[in-house]
Structures are given as structure tokens and as C-alpha cells.
Amino acid sequence: MKLVLTIVQEKDANRLIDALNEANIHATMLASTGGFLREGNATILTGVEDHLVETVLGVIGRVCHRREQLMTPIPPVVEPVDSYVTYPVKVEVGGAIVFVLNIERMERV
Secondary structure, X not given: OEEEEXXXXXHHHHHHHHHHHHOXXXXXXXXXXXXXXXXEEEXXXXXXXXXXHHHHHHHHHHHOOEEEEEEXXXXXXXXXXXXXXXXXXXXXXXXXXXXXXXXXXXXXX
């Protein structure tokens, strides 16, 4: 058994859950926050048999894509604001961070 722990951008979370369900793979979604932009993320937990790990990774790769987003940097508190760049910059967001962990036992009750 494996636990596939996936962190995705909030925008991709519902589409990923739907795609996993269509592939008959059960998943649990937890709201989380973090990353460079401090935006909402979702942590998706999936317990699967070893032979289904590649199927799960395929679904994740198909649904979660990297994309560019414009953001306006927030000026730092400790430096003078007049020397800080305030125009929007492009950053890469999206995609997924995936951890595949061995688990000894899983039960659905």
C-alpha cells in the first residue's frame, strides 16, 4: 500500500478530485496554505495499492499544470519603500508536489 500525498493549487483541487473519482480512486482533500504567494492550496491524500500509483501520478500530471501569473510584490517592512520595485512580475504557479509514502495498513470503516 502507498499513500500518495499531493499538494496542488486551490484552482486545480476540485478538478483533480473529480478526475481521481472518474478513475475510481478515492481521495480526501484538506485545505492548506503556503508557498511563495501565500495562497490557498489543497493537500490531497490517496491510499492505493502499489500497482495504482502510476495511474494516480498520470491523473495528477494530466490535471495539474504549471502556468504563469502576474503578482505585485509586497514591500518589505524593514527596508525603505521608495527603493522597492512595485510593478507586477511574472511567477510560475500551479503544478503539483507529490509524495509517495509506504504505509503498513489502511482501512476504510
